[in-house]
Amino acid sequence: MKPRDILLNNINLHLKDRLAEAGFRYLKSGPSFKRDYSHFQQELIFCLNRYNSCLLYTSDAADE
Numbered sequence: 001m002k003p004r005d006i007l008l009n010n011i012n013l014h015l016k017d018r019l020a021e022a023g024f025r026y027l028k029s030g031p032s033f034k035r036d037y038s039h040f041q042q043e044l045i046f047c048l049n050r051y052n053s054c055l056l057y058t059s060d061a062a063d064e
Helices: 003-021
Strands: 025-027 032-037 040-045 057-060
Touching (some): 003 025
Antiparallel strands (some): 025 032, 032 040, 040 057
16 A cells, blocks of 8 residues: 555545544645634645655644
8 A cells, every 4th residue: 555545545434524523624625734724724634755855834724
C-alpha cells in the first residue's frame, strides 16, 4: 500500500468524523480540513512529500 493510501485510509477511519463534529470540513484536494472559527480560519494540512515538511498555518478570515 502506498503512503498516500495509508494516510487517506487513516483519515477516513479516525479523523474525518471527529473533526466534522468540531466544525471542520474535509477537503480531498489537500488532503486537509478547514473551518471558520470566530474571525479566524483554521486549516489542518497533511503533506505528502519526500521531505516530510509542512507548515501549520492559521489565518485571519478578515484578510481574505
